[in-house]
Amino acid sequence: MALVDVAPATLRRAELHASVADPVLDTMNFLNEITHRYPQAVSFAPGRPYDGFFDVEEIFRHIRRYLDHLVEGGATAGEVRDALFQYGPTGGQIRELVADSLREDENIDVRPEAVVVTVGCQEALFLTLRALLARPEDSLLVSSPCYVGVTGAARLLGVEPTSVEESRDGFRCADLDAALVAERQRGRRPRAFYVVPDHSNPSGSTMSVEERHALLDLAAREDFLILEDSPYRLVSPGRQLPTLKALDRNRRVVHLGSYAKTLFPGARVGFAIADQVVVDEDGGQSLLADELTKIKSMVTVNTSPLSQAAVAGMLLAADGRVSQLNTRTAAYYGDAMRAILQRLDECFPEPERSALGVRWNEPAGGFFLTLDVPFAADNAALVRSAENNGVIWTPMSYFYPQGGGERSLRLSVSYLTQADIAEGIARLARFITSEAARAR
Structure with missing residues (x-):
């Protein structure tokens, strides 16, 4: 031929x-x-974090601490082996420890079932946007200037985020209120507002307590969710203001977190706290976390069990108090x-x-x-x-x-x-x- x-x-x-x-x-x-x-x-x-605090040998001690924790909890040798070598549950195998840590450090009280352990905060953000932005008219608003990761994730999904400009003194709820009105006048349906309320990337600004309460009230009144991304709180000195999620009484906040800045950047372990109730047409109910887990099963399948083990060992070392570490x-x-x-x-x-x-x-x-x-x-x-x-x-x-x-x-x-x-x-x-x- x-x-x-x-x-x-x-x-x-x-x-x-x-x-x-x-x-x-x-x-x-x-x-x-x-x-x-x-x-x-x-x-x-x-x-990125300063690498002078990293010790290679510590990784092995963290993993061993987590394995010992499993044994103390009654895990068999086979279950311990699978906890490292097998895929593990899509929603994450350390959800209980994450929930405990948030309760200790941030006064965020949620069930482990509301936690999705993700490949960094970026995946948590992507999954949440994919779930919420369902129709062509659905819109995402972002506090601007904003982290480029949210802009990129939205555009991967074919969505152009709408900017809500910060003033020189930071975020003002009145500006978001005006943006919501403008969105609806354009025939859009505002679904979520993304913000970094504490020491934000890139501006460094922090939202006042008064604006936090006003934002939660606005979300309840205008029926949208707040996507709270706050990775710098536990690596900042002094007492921090309460998270939006800790103040949330109406399940209006999806809290997006990461251990990259606080514990172990290379592990790429993040999480989403999504305790919002999802109602089926036939009356059945689930949590938004369950829906994010379904999407995750088609994106990354699961978060590395080895990475989760290392992070879990670090959490156990301080009884969940990342702030102490x-x-x-x-x-x-x-x-x-x-x-x-x-x-x-x-x-x-x-x-x-x-x-x-x-x-x-x-x-x-x-x-x-x-x-x-x-x-x-x-x-x-x-x-x-x-x-x-x-x-x-x-x-x-x-x-x-x-x-x-x-x-x-x-x-x-x-x-x-x-x-x-x-x-x-x-x-x-x-x-x-x-x-x-x-x-x-």
């Missing part, structure tokens, strides 16, 4: 799902490229935030900062703060910053789904030492001063 010269398969980008061409994906890839291209630069870009970590991040604020004050004293048009917020915790500058903080400026001054940051425009943040940048404090922070802010100050002169 004669060989036929056939060209390799070629795909047209226009025929792929629109999400693969999402600018958010390109910008984050660009940021990673800059980081690798300038390895000697001080980078305020990564929003993170006392030293929270202090470290608190010191880092204070150091960066102090260094900014030193490099931009008044009245110099006013003359330049530079200002920043002062978060009480979390990983991030926002810095306003008198020039376009875009990708071209980021390249100049890395190349000429050896400092990397994240353009805030990445975090505005419908435009904004063009003259602001995000600084992350979590991955740097005090010495890195001091040197990095000095470099950043030189860059900002030169760019301000260039803009004039």
Whole structure:
């Protein structure tokens, strides 16, 4: 048979799902490229935990502690083996421990059946959006600027989120109320509002107790769910405000959580607390968590039992109190935030900062703060910053789904030492001063 010269398969980008061409994906890839291209630069870009607290040997002790816990609970040798080697229940095999921990740390009282253990918080977010956004007119509102993960997940599902712009002082319920009215006037059905109420990514803002109560009242009155994503609470110093879920009396909040920032990033273990009742046409009832589990069975099947075992062992080590395990970590991040604020004050004293048009917020915790500058903080400026001054940051425009943040940048404090922070802010100050002169 004669060989036929056939060209390799070629795909047209226009025929792929629109999400693969999402600018958010390109910008984050660009940021990673800059980081690798300038390895000697001080980078305020990564929003990941400081790795100085990690000990490889601890992983094995955590897993052993969990296995011992199973034996003490009456598990057979075969059941212990399956707890590590087999797929495990789709909803998660450590739901009881997660529920206990939330009760201890956050005063969130839910049954284990309302917990879905996921592959990081990102899967919890994706599953929830998939379940709730069922019709073409269903809409998702997001507090903006917002975490790029929610924007990306929504667009994977063919949904363009509607931004509710934060004021300089943070989220205001009145702005969401107005956005709901506008959505309905457009023929849309608002289904959920996504927010990071504590030390948010990217702005670093925290919602007041008054606004939390107002938001819960608004959700009950206007019939939508609140998607609460709050990963920075237990790695922040001091007493934290109550979560929306702890204040929730009408099951209006789906609480999305993760152990990536607090315990073990590499384990990729997150969870959704979805205790909302779902009613069938024939009167049958289930929990929203049950519906998320069905979707999960077609996405990731289950969350790694080995990862769950390691996280479970860490929870058991402190009787569920993640806050106790993170006392030293929270202090470290608190010191880092204070150091960066102090260094900014030193490099931009008044009245110099006013003359330049530079200002920043002062978060009480979390990983991030926002810095306003008198020039376009875009990708071209980021390249100049890395190349000429050896400092990397994240353009805030990445975090505005419908435009904004063009003259602001995000600084992350979590991955740097005090010495890195001091040197990095000095470099950043030189860059900002030169760019301000260039803009004039």
